[in-house]
Amino acid sequence: MTEVRTVGVVGLGAMGAGIAQLCVEAGLETIGREVTAELGETAKGRIAHFLARKVEKGQLDGQERNAAVERLRLTTELSDLAGCDVVIEAIVEELGAKLELFGELDWIVAPDAMLATNTSALSVTEIAAATTRPERVVGMHFFNPAPLMPLVEIVRAELTADEPFERAYALGERLGKTPIRCHDTPGFVVNRVLIPLLNDCIRVLDEARVSPEDLDAALKHGAGWPMGPCTLVDLVGIDVHVHASEALYEKLREPRMAPPPRLVRMLQAGKLGRKTGEGFYRYD
Numbered sequence: 001m002t003e004v005r006t007v008g009v010v011g012l013g014a015m016g017a018g019i020a021q022l023c024v025e026a027g028l029e030t031i032g033r034e035v036t037a038e039l040g041e042t043a044k045g046r047i048a049h050f051l052a053r054k055v056e057k058g059q060l061d062g063q064e065r066n067a068a069v070e071r072l073r074l075t076t077e078l079s080d081l082a083g084c085d086v087v088i089e090a091i092v093e094e095l096g097a098k099l100e101l102f103g104e105l106d107w108i109v110a111p112d113a114m115l116a117t118n119t120s121a122l123s124v125t126e127i128a129a130a131t132t133r134p135e136r137v138v139g140m141h142f143f144n145p146a147p148l149m150p151l152v153e154i155v156r157a158e159l160t161a162d163e164p165f166e167r168a169y170a171l172g173e174r175l176g177k178t179p180i181r182c183h184d185t186p187g188f189v190v191n192r193v194l195i196p197l198l199n200d201c202i203r204v205l206d207e208a209r210v211s212p213e214d215l216d217a218a219l220k221h222g223a224g225w226p227m228g229p230c231t232l233v234d235l236v237g238i239d240v241h242v243h244a245s246e247a248l249y250e251k252l253r254e255p256r257m258a259p260p261p262r263l264v265r266m267l268q269a270g271k272l273g274r275k276t277g278e279g280f281y282r283y284d
């Protein structure tokens with residue numbers, strides 16, 4: 001199996017920046033691509049901040065931290081990813097945008113490079129079909145916040161070949177994660193369960209006329225969740241959650257999959273959670 005040396009990460013939002021952080025911490029040369037230099041710099045600043053916190057807490061050596069930050073090179077040009085052994089896509093959860101990106105990456109990277117998508121609920125098989133090498137496309141689905149959540153789902157699409165699939169699994173391990181192997185079904189493993197569950201939680205807000213604070217306390221103290229559902233949806237992003245719900249509902253047609261109207265209204269109002277400073281809660 002080809003050893004991974006250089007990783008490209010396309011899209012440096014919350015997920016992409018988290019994935020890039022994992023890559024540089026694991027000693028991999030990493031090229032992060034954002035649409036503007038400012039967005040790239042913001043992501044790099046975020047990574048530098050979290051790594052500095054690790055130094056302050058004695059979890060990382062100061063020199064190692066500086067070397068890790070240095071390993072992240074920023075670009076706005078996709079063509080700069082030409083030498084990558086692996087490219088991980090973490091852009092907006094819209095099928096059209098992903099198809100376009102994979103179509104472009106197809107002729108930029110080497111024929112034996114592996115292309116991975118971090119999609120939460122879209123079909124990896126459909127994304128792979130935008131390329132002339134669907135056998136080299138896999139899903140690597142990380143969880144938010146990527147540097148902290150141990151799981152990565154390694155998703156085998158219809159035409160994925162063994163070598164890239166195992167390369168993705170080995171990369172997951174190298175990034176310090178607990179990878180699992182699964183097939184390309186709607187929502188894979190965790191979101192197939194978690195998305196309808198979170199939607200039920202949001203519906204209970206209105207049905208039981210309970211406050212977000214009390215609902216969060218209920219699931220934390222009555223079901224052992226590490227954070228309550230409203231806090232979690234705010235962290236994931238209302239937009240990401242609604243899009244994932246719509247994608248699952250479109251495929252499985254189960255009413256619980258459909259986004260609750262309350263979340264759709266929040267999306268329309270631009271209350272997207274932590275990223276916009278307001279969701280169920282306010283963030284300063």
Ligand code: CAA
Nearest residue numbers: 018050053120142143144145147148149191226227236240
């Ligand atoms: N990136 C890097 N480092 C981060 C970070 C981030 N985004 N967020 C926090 N950290 C670091 C910080 O440095 C922090 O330390 P300081 O506060 O001292 O600076 C450190 O991590 C620990 O943070 P916390 O004290 O907040 O850690 P915690 O023990 O409370 O655990 C948690 C946080 C792991 C997020 C925990 O609350 C948890 O497991 N929550 C559930 C999250 C979850 O379910 N995620 C899945 C979402 S669904 C999804 O992602 C699927 C999808 O497709 C949409």
